Amino acid sequence: MWVELGQYALVLAFVVAILQGTLPWLGVSRGDARLQAVARTGAYAQTALLTFSFGLLTLAFLNNDFSVDYVARQSNTLLPVWYKVSAVWGGHEGSLLLWALVLAVWSAAVARFSRGLPLVMTARVLAILGLISVAIISFILFTSNPFDRLLPDFPIEGNDLNPLLQDPGLIFHPPMLYMGYVGFAVPFAFALAGLLGERLDPAWVRWSRPWALAAWAFLGLGIALGSWWAYYELGWGGWWFWDPVENASFMPWLAGTALIHSMAVTEKRGVFKAWTVLLAIIAFALSLLGTFLVRSGVLTSVHAFASDPSRGLFILGILIVVVGGSLAVFAWRGAALQNESRHSLVSREMFLLVNNLLLLTATVTVLLGTLFPLIADAFDIGKISVGPPYFNLLFVPLTLLLLVFLALGPQVNWKRGRLDDIRLPMLKVLLAAIIIAVALPLLVYGDLPWTVSLSIGLCAWVLGAMLVDIGRKTRNAPGLVQGLRKLTRSYWGMQLGHLGLLMTVLGVALTSAYSTEKDVRLAPGQEVVIGDYRFRFEGVADHQGPNYVAQRGTVVVSDGGRERVLHPEKRIYRVQQNPMTEAAISGNLWRDLYVALGEPLDGGAWAVRVYHKPMVRWMWFGALVMALGALLSILDRRYRLRGVR
Template sequence: MLIEAGHYALALALALSLAQAVMPFWAARIGDPVLRGVAVPAALASFVCIAFAFGALTYAHVTSDFSVQNVFENSHALKPLIYKISGVWGNHEGSMLLWVLILALFGAIVALARDAVPATLRANTLGVQAAITFVFLLFILITSNPFARLNPAPFEGRDLNPILQDPGLAIHPPLLYLGYVGFSISFAFAIAALIEGRIDAVWARAVRPWTLGAWCFLTVGIAMGSYWAYYELGWGGWWFWDPVENASLLPWLAGTALVHSTVVMEKRDALKVWTVLLAILTFSLSLLGTFLVRSGVLTSVHTFATDPTRGTFILGILILFIGGSLALYAWRAPTLRQGGLFAPISREGALVLNNLFLSAACATVLVGTLYPLVLESLTGEKISVGAPFFNLTFVPLVVPLLLLVPFGQSLAWKRGDLGAAVQRLLAAFAVAIAVALGLAAFTWGGPVAAPLGIGLGAYLVLGAAMEIAARAKGRSFGLSLRRAAGLPRSAWGTALAHAGVGLTVIGIAAQAWSVESLATVPRGGSLTAGPYTATLDGVVPRTGPNYTETVAQLTIRDRDRHAIGSLEPGRRFYSTRNMAVSEASLLTVGVSQVYASVGESLPDGSLGLRLYYKPLVLLIWIGAVVMALGGGLSLTDRRFRVGAPIARRARGAALPKAVPAE
């Protein structure tokens, strides 16, 4: 009965979301504030219904109820509890239910945030959000019902894909969805404001926390997915330019531009038209990512196999929301005036240039991802666009963008002094050049671009630190510390996020010095990669809850032959799925890693061994976490805690109407 109740709860949420979508706009048409207020309880009730449905499906997975087709196809009675839970979203139907649950959660939060935005804007935003929820609930109920029953019920399930039975995949999808779906709030705010014709700095203040929060979750989600692919797939790489990886990178690039654009709009009441367009495009790219993963047009370890009906339905959703929002934008945008003016040499100017580089980089990734698909659909010809294309097109756009970041921090609002900004950053630039030249001399004959990348990362970290130092500078060290402590949290958050970018750049650049060794090693034999040597001590069998495993026991020694640790890579065989997977093993030395994976064991007892030395590799993901922490710290800034000024003056007051362009 619980499963049927969960199915019924989804149908009830469908009806509630339809009412939530229609009532606010009808209320605006007839001027009925009571009818407008229906959006808030409807949003809360819809969330409760979807949360109940998700809980029912989770209960079915945890209790191994194989009469539910979704549980039968993605679970096993012997599977560990954490993977029974993560199996809920380790498939198409469950992942879409999680997607809608997060969508409804954000809608409920907006409904409860009574002081954050004016009542009319909140109601219209909830209406747009409900329209998205309604369409995706309809998609689930028609094509992807997670509560379908099997009769008779099988005795045992087919188990979850072994590659997905990993703690990283228990965390990665929810974080990624919080980012993807979080941008739906920015989208809903943009569409609501276009419908109302009222966009100003108060709107930017209201939408920026949602954008920044979604960006933080998406940053950590992408980093978690990258780290999972790095250690789980056994190939030692952290980014492959896989089309599904690109599908998550696209909204991140557009979202990064949106975060910076809302700053300009909030501070200077400028870039209104551009900011609204970015809000629409960012969520549109999130929807595109959803289509690529679930339509069956891509073959990837990240995708869910689906039938053509689902792909057609999602394509219809894309056309509805992307086409409809862009049509509304084209109709309304000419009526909006840009607002405040600023000189080209200013912080606003630097942020505009930042947006241009990010948009161009995003377009490059989009073209490289979609071109093979479009070409195949039109001509039947299959081509692949891989790392060489993206490295030659994406990197030249990102490097000048990164060089610009510290300058943007150092320039004043409205009109900046370029000479003063250069002087402030001279020390950071000099240290970065010294680092690059020193590394080039030390590694003479090695990669040329790697020292430059390390220098660029050091420049970003030092530039962020010097911005804080310049703003806190006082007559004495004690006064400087007090001023630094009194700086807005957004200033510290910005510096932290930019420093995180620098750490990631250093980690990426250092991979040019990574070393890979591959050999068949007999028992007692050794293999060397960089400064470390792995000795094969033996091979032992093990039995897990739902798999058998062959584990290689390796001792890792440094150049002085001192043992510094051990590794235990292996190969697991899942009998239910009749599938074998490699399990890499990693030894962390500082922020570097020794990485080992194994192949099949040979009859003579020897083993195929792949050994990597990855210098500074952890900085890639540490930098991403630091970026997200910087964004999170900015979210605690006072101006976000107190809400928009208009909300403090008169709760529920409407935003001032935009002045038509002359």
């Protein structure tokens, strides 16, 4: 009965989404405020219905209701409770229901926090979000229903959740990622609503920019959590593999980064409006493309959902309609997007435009590397693999070039700047950056790889430029503290975002250059030395988990008289009989010590993989700092709507 109620709630949500996506348009055309107000009511009702439906599917998992096909495929009686909850979105059908729920939550948030906007604009935005909901829920109902029964015959035991997903990181990673993926639907809806209403003034950007920042922050955190999960769960010691599904989430993040910077220019100067609208379309289009790639079955990845081609064609149809329709509206209305001011080649607008072009070039680079094997296969060119060498060769120089302009952009004035005003302070910063780039690797690591030196130098260059900019903005204040207090939250958010990027770049550069890895054969009592650390293998013992058996190793790590004990595991999950490697990690801000068990060898020995990874956690801390910067910008007082403008 409860399962059927969940199905009814899903069907009712579909009906409500249709009403939300159609009646407000009728209200706009007739000037009927009551029909326009249906948009808000529909957003709230749809959220309530989808929450109820999702909750009942979760209840089916908790009650081990294996008469539900999806529950039987994704769960097991031995599965711990917290993994039964995460199993709800651990497969194709449930993850799509989560997708629809997250979209409804975003719509309800827009309805709640848009009371200061004109009702016509709110009605258009929520109607567009309602139409997207219609597409997603119809996909669920007609091809991917999580409530399908296995009656009258059903298994008494479930197939179990994929062991790769039985990890705390996978409890939080998909919801966080979806909040970002789906969140880009909101600036997309604002962009289309502005085009259709011919209102693309700075106020439109001020309304939509906080939503773009929130989606960008969630997506960045979701990507970082996925990277962290791959690092410690897969046992390879890597944090990014340029996997096609990893790329599918990275591309909208890059486009979203360009979008929030373009929005800053449009809000401040009224220029780049067409560019901003196009980036909003691109960011959401790439989110839909990622959904297609993950669920179409065209990719092979540890992250992908195994789905039949008919489902992929359905999503492809949604992608074509949404992207094609939005681009048609852009072509129809885009000619009216005239710049309201002029600017010189030396201006903050131009530097931000260069940065946006670099970000978009990086996005296209990742897109081509991800799709080219599929295109080659479709045209029978042959099986072509595009791996890390391609991405590193093209993406890394673009990132370093981005840092050059990232330092210069905030230094020049809007509309018309002067290089003479920044030449002397930036030359001083450049000199200091060169000294740091040479001295730091030599003093800390004893050698000087040019990639590390260049990365450190550019990060020091940007950091110095940030300090120069803060000094310039506070120099006329009575005191430093008073000057710092007068700087806006949006400004501090920008600085935090840039600081987080520097932390990530430094983490990538240093761990890539200075990580040490050894694959060794160790019998109990034998040791391996990496740098200042001595790893002593004590042996392996049997260990019983809730739904797996494991052989748990004991490795004692010592340095300078200090000892720590690590317990890497080799697990066999009882139902699927899949072997899994559980790495053991001892980490801090400056380095990780990483141990993974390989295969048992003769004489009681084991193949053991040992890593020393300096600064690796800076990458993930950098993502957190960027997200905090976005949050601080959202809290800026100019985004608090108090009335219709």
